[in-house]
Amino acid sequence: MYPLYMEESIRKVEASRGKRLKETLSRLTGEEKTPLLKKHHPDFIGESMRELLVGSNKGDRTPKEMADLLEGNSRINPDKIDLGKVDYDVDVLVIGCGGAGASAALLAQENGAKVLLVTKLRLGDANTVGAQAGIQAADRPNDSPIIHYLDTMGGGRFTNIPELVEALVKDAPSAIKWLETLGVNWDKEPDGSLHELSGGGASRRRLHSARDYTGLEEMRVLRDEIKCRQIDYIEFAPAVELILDDQGRVAGAILVDMEANELSLVRAKAVVMATGGMGRLHIQGFPTTNHYGATADGLVLAYRAGAEMIFIDTMQYHPTGVAYPTQILGQLVTEKVRTLGAQLANVDGEQFIMPLEPRDVVASAIIRECQESKKGIETPTGEVGVWLDSPMIDIIRGEGTIAGELPAMVRQFARFNIDIVKEPMLVYPTLHYQNGGIKIDTNGATTVPGLLAAGEVGGGVHGRNRLIGNSTLDLFVFGRRAGKAAAEYAKKVKPGSLTLDHVRQWQAELKKAGLADSRPISPLLLPNYARQPHDYLPDYTKPTLTVGQVKIA
Amino acid sequence: MVEKIKAKQVEEQVKMINIYIMGKHYQVPEGLTILTAMEYCGYRLIRGCGCRAGFCGACATVFNFKDDPQLRYDLACQKTVEPDMYLVQIPFFPAAKALYNLEEIEPDVEQILALYPDLVTCFGCNNCTKTCPQELEVMWFMSDALRGDIGEVATKSFDCVMCGLCAARCPQGLVPYNVALLCRRLYGRYLAPVSKHLEDRIAEIEAGKFDAELEKLEKMEKSKLQKLYDERDIEPAY
Ligand SMILES: Cc1cc2nc3c(=O)[nH]c(=O)nc-3n(C[C@H](O)[C@H](O)[C@H](O)COP(=O)(O)OP(=O)(O)OC[C@H]3O[C@@H](n4cnc5c(N)ncnc54)[C@H](O)[C@@H]3O)c2cc1C
Numbered sequence: 001m002y003p004l005y006m007e008e009s010i011r012k013v014e015a016s017r018g019k020r021l022k023e024t025l026s027r028l029t030g031e032e033k034t035p036l037l038k039k040h041h042p043d044f045i046g047e048s049m050r051e052l053l054v055g056s057n058k059g060d061r062t063p064k065e066m067a068d069l070l071e072g073n074s075r076i077n078p079d080k081i082d083l084g085k086v087d088y089d090v091d092v093l094v095i096g097c098g099g100a101g102a103s104a105a106l107l108a109q110e111n112g113a114k115v116l117l118v119t120k121l122r123l124g125d126a127n128t129v130g131a132q133a134g135i136q137a138a139d140r141p142n143d144s145p146i147i148h149y150l151d152t153m154g155g156g157r158f159t160n161i162p163e164l165v166e167a168l169v170k171d172a173p174s175a176i177k178w179l180e181t182l183g184v185n186w187d188k189e190p191d192g193s194l195h196e197l198s199g200g201g202a203s204r205r206r207l208h209s210a211r212d213y214t215g216l217e218e219m220r221v222l223r224d225e226i227k228c229r230q231i232d233y234i235e236f237a238p239a240v241e242l243i244l245d246d247q248g249r250v251a252g253a254i255l256v257d258m259e260a261n262e263l264s265l266v267r268a269k270a271v272v273m274a275t276g277g278m279g280r281l282h283i284q285g286f287p288t289t290n291h292y293g294a295t296a297d298g299l300v301l302a303y304r305a306g307a308e309m310i311f312i313d314t315m316q317y318h319p320t321g322v323a324y325p326t327q328i329l330g331q332l333v334t335e336k337v338r339t340l341g342a343q344l345a346n347v348d349g350e351q352f353i354m355p356l357e358p359r360d361v362v363a364s365a366i367i368r369e370c371q372e373s374k375k376g377i378e379t380p381t382g383e384v385g386v387w388l389d390s391p392m393i394d395i396i397r398g399e400g401t402i403a404g405e406l407p408a409m410v411r412q413f414a415r416f417n418i419d420i421v422k423e424p425m426l427v428y429p430t431l432h433y434q435n436g437g438i439k440i441d442t443n444g445a446t447t448v449p450g451l452l453a454a455g456e457v458g459g460g461v462h463g464r465n466r467l468i469g470n471s472t473l474d475l476f477v478f479g480r481r482a483g484k485a486a487a488e489y490a491k492k493v494k495p496g497s498l499t500l501d502h503v504r505q506w507q508a509e510l511k512k513a514g515l516a517d518s519r520p521i522s523p524l525l526l527p528n529y530a531r532q533p534h535d536y537l538p539d540y541t542k543p544t545l546t547v548g549q550v551k552i553a
Numbered sequence: 554m555v556e557k558i559k560a561k562q563v564e565e566q567v568k569m570i571n572i573y574i575m576g577k578h579y580q581v582p583e584g585l586t587i588l589t590a591m592e593y594c595g596y597r598l599i600r601g602c603g604c605r606a607g608f609c610g611a612c613a614t615v616f617n618f619k620d621d622p623q624l625r626y627d628l629a630c631q632k633t634v635e636p637d638m639y640l641v642q643i644p645f646f647p648a649a650k651a652l653y654n655l656e657e658i659e660p661d662v663e664q665i666l667a668l669y670p671d672l673v674t675c676f677g678c679n680n681c682t683k684t685c686p687q688e689l690e691v692m693w694f695m696s697d698a699l700r701g702d703i704g705e706v707a708t709k710s711f712d713c714v715m716c717g718l719c720a721a722r723c724p725q726g727l728v729p730y731n732v733a734l735l736c737r738r739l740y741g742r743y744l745a746p747v748s749k750h751l752e753d754r755i756a757e758i759e760a761g762k763f764d765a766e767l768e769k770l771e772k773m774e775k776s777k778l779q780k781l782y783d784e785r786d787i788e789p790a791y
């Protein structure tokens with residue numbers, strides 16, 4: 001139920017619906033987009049970023065919240081770790097179990113490797129499970145990998161690494177098929193053809209979905225397959241540092257049991273980093289769509305081991321996060337709502353942007369509408385947003401479409417007595433995705449031998465702005481490639497002796513740069529949302545109390 | 554029980570409500586979810602918290618009210634706290650999961666019963682349906698499974714977040730969410746009609762049909778690519 005004053009604005013949205021149904025705003029040209037982005041996209045707020053002072057991307061800019069962690073202090077003291085006491089000895093260690101990690105683990109196992117999969121929360125508690133709208137693949141007759149390539153490059157403002165995009169678009173149809181063979185239920189027409197929708201920045205209908213539970217469906221199946229194949233896995237055991245060997249190759253990782261604070265040591269011939277994104281850093285104070293464990297850990301670990309990052313100065317703000325009700329503030333209103341036909345409207349019920357522009361453009365337009373034009377709607381808690389006119393969907397596509405295509409959205413709003421079939425949704429951009437990450441090649445190799453990366457933690461595929469449905473695609477394309485490549489690499493490599501010297505060097509470098517005292521401990525592992533009691537502790541207790549999430553000896 | 558003296562409200566307009574976490578009294582501002590209310594009380598969660606958005610099932614929870622002992626079930630990240638709620642964190646329930654190789658099994662009732670033989674012991678108490686936070690017809694899809702109607706199980710169970718509440722409440726120890734998962738996988742693998750256009754495209758890609766053109770685009774300078782992009786025709790959304 002909306003408060004009365006908001007209902008008044010809704011009446012205007014309803015009144016303009018007839019007109020808007022006939023009105024199509026044209027897409028912005030390149031020249032029109034640039035000033036809009038520069039003025040209103042959060043990435044362009046200069047003071048929100050700073051230069052990194054240490055590490056392989058020294059001199060590059062990144063959001064302050066990310067910079068702090070990349071430049072963070074290790075959670076371990078190498079002198080207190082006995083590297084002779086190996087707890088797990090495997091060919092391939094996969095860190096993180098979302099879609100990318102699960103795919104990598106399966107492919108590594110298929111290619112003959114002994115695999116260990118470790119993850120921070122439960123198997124599959126990940127950003128992947130929240131993906132609603134779907135996954136791109138150019139498989140309809142009027143579409144082709146060529147068009148998909150062009151859309152992806154244009155969406156990324158032509159900064160994407162071309163070979164990675166080629167791999168993405170060419171592997172896409174077989175990724176869909178692979179998932180189906182594992183038992184994923186795609187939305188289909190009765191004749192078996194895939195039911196595909198258009199998406200922001202895509203010039204063809206190529207978004208494959210499973211209702212609006214696409215990521216859940218993918219994740220449930222992959223998790224089950226991992227269990228059926230009896231691949232070893234450990235839950236609630238995040239990696240807190242990588243281990244190298246004497247030749248500078250990644251050779252394992254240190255895990256911490258988050259409940260018991262116990263460390264364990266994994267030796268592996270190859271490591272696949274698949275830890276996903278960073279939404280829980282709440283860059284610039286934005287709320288986020290991301291899961292609880294999205295804290296950029298993989299970037300931190302890889303950076304400390306010397307890996308190069310790319311495009312870490314660009315984050316994706318999803319245009320439509322929930323602005324009301326407050327209980328679900330910042331949670332995702334899937335782009336599928338616009339894909340199905342809903343337009344965006346301001347307080348007066350007027351459209352201000354063509355709803356299927358790429359995300360950076362739509363998000364900037366919403367911010368402009370609210371901050372500059374002052375045509376947003378303020379909520380009782382002081383948030384602001386614009387209307388996403390969901391009822392249009394059933395008008396355009398027939399009654400029952402919303403219920404059939406968007407059950408998760410209907411359910412989520414119905415809890416607050418809002419019927420999205422009849423009333424619009426109030427939305428504002430929310431922190432959604434890390435466009436860049438660890439630089440990878442077409443097989444997931446990073447700049448450090450023995451370390452591969454796949455999924456949201458990787459960078460280069462999407463350039464400076466990812467399109468809808470290309471991320472989940474990225475997981476299954478590069479997750480599978482990395483898993484296979486890791487298994488093959490593991491067959492050849494002759495591991496040297498283990499070392500944590502890179503951690504020692506890192507700490508020395510921090511000290512030299514004068515940062516050791518001012519930087520937090522990283523990786524963060526989990527955000528701290530617990531309300532802090534006021535500080536009543538005597539000072540002498542403080543050195544022995546823990547900073548951060550878990551206590552480490 | 555001794556009630557705390559009403560907390561001084563920092564912001565006058567925020568209404569505080571009484572809740573009880575594992576029996577202990579706390580006051581929290583109204584309008585929080587069960588999850589954020591626990592955090593407001595100072596709990597730092599490791600278990601019982603995943604997507605925070607109603608998709609992963611990590612936060613399944615049980616609650617009742619001060620003067621109403623009947624248990625209710627929901628997702629802590631989605632359910633708003635109400636006055637006099639008694640909250641707990643539910644323990645971990647291990648649940649039976651059959652192991653199988655999807656490539657070697659058949660999409661029929663014999664197969665389902667071979668993997669989950671206890672299915673026949675369901676006596677229709679309907680506790681599973683009553684506990685489902687997604688409001689799915691759990692008991693009905695279990696009886697569909699028993700009849701081998703795999704398509705119906707897939708449809709009815711589709712929105713399952715596998716939170717485990719149904720299994721936790723089943724007096725027979727059945728695990729509806731795993732049975733449903735098996736059926737959905739069987740449906741996707743064997744029963745869903747095959748997409749011809751997908752097969753065709755995979756064959757075209759394997760035959761190298763797009764390679765030359767892709768290579769050309771990859772080498773193209775940015776301004777030309779931009780022009781192609783700006784001029785590309787766009788299929789209507791519907
Ligand atoms: C709500 C939402 C909706 C989305 N919708 C879509 C969509 O419709 N289409 C699309 O293409 N994309 C979508 N995306 C983006 C896409 O889902 C994600 O980018 C993608 O799923 C990331 O997958 P991943 O495997 O790389 O990471 P994740 O799925 O996030 O998995 C990372 C895993 O690593 C674990 N981990 C983290 N740190 C550590 C550590 N230190 N040690 C061990 N494990 C660790 C995490 O707990 C997690 O399990 C959406 C994202 C969100 C959040």
Ligand code: FES
Pocket residue numbers: 601602603604605606607608609610611612613628629630631714
């Ligand atoms: S935390 Fe994922 S459903 Fe609540």
